[in-house]
Amino acid sequence: MEIVVCKDKAEASRKAADMIAALVKRNPKCVLGLATGSTPVLMYGELAKDVKAKKISFRQVKTWNLDEYYGLAPTHDQSYRYFMNENLFKKIDIQIKNTHVLNGLAKDPVKECKAYEAAIKRAGGIDLQVLGIGSDGHIAFNEPGTSLKSRTSVVYLTPSTIKDNARLFFHGKLDEVPTRALSMGVGTICEAKRVVLLAFGKGKADAVKGMVEGGMSQFCTASALQAHNDAWVFCDEDAASKLKLKDYYAWRSATVLKG
Numbered sequence: 001m002e003i004v005v006c007k008d009k010a011e012a013s014r015k016a017a018d019m020i021a022a023l024v025k026r027n028p029k030c031v032l033g034l035a036t037g038s039t040p041v042l043m044y045g046e047l048a049k050d051v052k053a054k055k056i057s058f059r060q061v062k063t064w065n066l067d068e069y070y071g072l073a074p075t076h077d078q079s080y081r082y083f084m085n086e087n088l089f090k091k092i093d094i095q096i097k098n099t100h101v102l103n104g105l106a107k108d109p110v111k112e113c114k115a116y117e118a119a120i121k122r123a124g125g126i127d128l129q130v131l132g133i134g135s136d137g138h139i140a141f142n143e144p145g146t147s148l149k150s151r152t153s154v155v156y157l158t159p160s161t162i163k164d165n166a167r168l169f170f171h172g173k174l175d176e177v178p179t180r181a182l183s184m185g186v187g188t189i190c191e192a193k194r195v196v197l198l199a200f201g202k203g204k205a206d207a208v209k210g211m212v213e214g215g216m217s218q219f220c221t222a223s224a225l226q227a228h229n230d231a232w233v234f235c236d237e238d239a240a241s242k243l244k245l246k247d248y249y250a251w252r253s254a255t256v257l258k259g
């Protein structure tokens with residue numbers, strides 16, 4: 001796992017955007033896995049700037065998102081489909097038919113999850129998966145106690161995630177946050193050829209510490225990335241502040257990035 005420690009989230013977002021932009025340039029038909037939440041918003045803004053400046057085009061890119069709240073319509077202003085349309089898809093030249101978000105209103109959610117996995121496989125698998133990390137160490141909605149081999153399925157949110165999501169979204173209303181979601185599994189995520197995880201702020205420091213320097217455990221599902229051979233973490237000083245080998249990781253990743 002390469003840990004890129006940046007002075008702030010603006011620098012980290014630009015560096016992560018550069019990695020994605022380089023892939024899109026190299027392979028204009030690449031398959032991206034995308035995340036929602038507050039963390040990737042700046043990075044999506046950077047990618048939108050690149051499109052506007054005609055440095056890259058998403059015309060032939062296909063995307064699959066990590067998760068969606070169960071029970072929310074795609075038109076609901078707190079749904080992840082709505083979030084993606086507003087924060088990225090409307091700002092770039094992607095074809096909306098090439099973007100995929102799990103259907104939170106699926107009548108048969110199990111079938112929906114299976115079909116989602118099959119569609120990713122048919123597309124040739126995910127070339128690069130964008131991730132955030134929950135303060136409890138989750139990736140996608142894979143909460144503590146989820147198998148590190150899990151596949152896309154219906155999952156249950158912890159009280160801490162419900163609280164975090166109410167604070168940042170849902171106008172702070174705890175009882176409006178759905179308690180279930182459809183989510184890519186940890187095993188599904190780990191099949192992506194490259195993984196790019198972003199983490200900002202002191203509130204993520206314990207989760208980052210657990211992911212990088214804790215044992216690999218289903219209690220911190222992000223720790224599964226320790227077994228991935230092309231995982232990148234772009235974080236700010238605060239999120240990296242509890243890492244024992246912070247300076248070493250910063251030096252090593254800078255050297256690797258220079259080539």
Ligand code: F6R
Nearest residue numbers: 035036037038039132133134140
């Ligand atoms: C979002 C997702 C979640 C978030 C995580 C962090 O699609 O899968 O795992 O990445 O909850 O959320 P923020 O970025 O809002 O702190």
